[in-house]
Amino acid sequence: MAIQLSHFSSSSTTFSSFDHKISYFSKWVTDIHFRRQLRNNFELKSTNGYPLNAIPMQDEGSVAKTLGEEVPFPEFGEANSMLSITVVGASGDLAKKKIFPALFALYYEDWLPENFVVYGYARTKMTDEELRNMISKTLTCRIDRRENCQDKMEEFLKRCFYHSGQYNSEEHFLELNCKLKERESGKLSNRLFYLSIPPNIFVDVVRCASTKASSATGWTRVIVEKPFGRDSESSRELTKCLKQYLTEDQIFRIDHYLGKELVENLSVLRFSNLVFEPLWSRNYIRNVQFIFSEDFGTEGRGGYFDNYGIIRDIMQNHLLQILALFAMETPVSLDAEDIRNEKVKVLKSMKQLQLEDVVVGQYKGHSKGGKSYPGYIDDPTVPKDSVTPTFAAAALFINNARWDGVPFLMKAGKALHTKRAEIRVQFRHVPGNLYRRNFGTDVDKATNELVLRLQPDEAIYLKINNKVPGLGMRLDRSDLNLFYKTRYTREIPDAYERLLLDAIEGERRLFIRSDELDAAWALFTPLLKEIEENKIMPELYPYGSRGPVGAHYLAAKHNVRWGDLSVDGLFLPAFAAGKICLDGFLLLYSSSLSKKFKDQKRFWWSGFEVLLSVIQI
């Protein structure tokens, strides 16, 4: 949807001379002051004439479905419209942890429209006051503007209400509708429902909300949380059921990784810098790695997790979405449909995943420093004989002209040694490198690597080789580093803030379209079936370790070394200092291992693993 800016009647400034620049730029504006200034001077208008900022914008079909006839919209200003946000499943973990805090942050930073209310909906009996109490515990203020935090919290909480009801009761949603109408008091209403509930009740809620609590005058949108099914078939079925009550335009399938700052920056980095896009292909890139690790287990979510496993929980959605953004062709424009069209194309060009290109693991209990950490199957909500993977590594391939033969490696795991998410791009070796003598035999050590660290400590850095100052010719590895904390003082918004704001503004760029979802499931479904039908045993790894050794074999099979385990960069000084004694240690270790392992590769990778753990001590 192309966006135009129209004058807000109270604005005394004339902006028409640079309207065209702003309309191009407005989607990508991230500076809060600039956007706030825009809000004060303009309303953002969509091409259908309805402003985007919580001003009437009817998603196709919802009026007709609710009332049986089209309702002509009068022009309303912000003062005459109301945004109602209903968090369904308000008593739950995600609502408390992420959704209410994100709504408050938006309010605190003046992103929400003048008139809005937030309703919590769940079965748990609660009064408005009890809901306010519950959510007040998780609200926090931005670091840079704490002074009026308490006042802002109180103002926000006054706009929060609660309605208790069953998820499949049309009657209860009708009651909610009456309450919403009362608060809207004749204003034009836009309604956003956030389904923060288990997936088995998505359709019931959508049926009840759309038939009994849709807006009769403005738009009605529904944010749906993952998981969107368990495989191609169940996902298609879910989409079919949702579409009985909603149009595709009303469904906002959320993948919160798409709302992360660095993921937003991926396209900016690539398409607005001359130095990257020309290198973005098989000609210069050797492999790309998408790495997700958490240093805690499934604590508290074992019941949910056991039914899904790490491949569905992280790979098929978060990592694959980032991969699609990374690998897509240049979209025609920054319009949501243009971007999503390119993502679908690249997903459809991917080779179906094969079991031989996948390694699965599961964490086991481990004691360290007098503390013991439970294994996955020690979780009381997990069956003792569960073979659900809590770790997986996979090699994926894109069969198109740009990426033919380039391994795209993914690695995701729980209960590992660290919490991090990053994209690593390893470039090809320099052909005929004049300085190869200075690198020794291992040219991989001298490879240029671009790293986008999504979290924690967001950063973009490029590993390069340079000369150590002095009269000799010694080469060194250095990072050209954009470290967000030192470059920007502003706190990075949470992904849910960006995504909620986008849903309110009708911006679909960061939400998943149904054909994207189909393409994503098509890639993973046969593999998941094979793993489950054949009960493939996951390789056990200790809680807090670097994951199964099998992940190194998989990488080695494709001539890749995991960048997060590389021995340069941070580890280099320790590596240099300890090398001599480590070599001795490795020699002893390897001679004992050689009896156990006939396979040479396994033998050396095991040695490599030990080397790494020793360096860390």
Ligand SMILES: NC(=O)C1=CN([C@@H]2O[C@H](COP(=O)(O)OP(=O)(O)OC[C@H]3O[C@@H](n4cnc5c(N)ncnc54)[C@H](OP(=O)(O)O)[C@@H]3O)[C@@H](O)[C@H]2O)C=CC1
């Ligand atoms: N928690 C997280 O970190 C993340 C969650 N998600 C997704 O978000 C959604 C919500 O997650 P989360 O908040 O953890 O879920 P919860 O298990 O906390 O469920 C949310 C609410 O739904 C109701 N509920 C729970 N189980 C059932 C059931 N079997 N039948 C009917 N109602 C039930 C409960 O409310 P009441 O009893 O009051 O009705 C509960 O408070 C899920 O789809 C999840 O997959 C996605 C990413 C991360």
Ligand SMILES: O=C1O[C@H](COP(=O)(O)O)[C@@H](O)[C@H](O)[C@H]1O
């Ligand atoms: O969707 C999910 O994401 C979280 C990790 O999110 P993050 O933003 O904290 O990195 C993960 O813990 C959870 O298992 C998964 O369902």
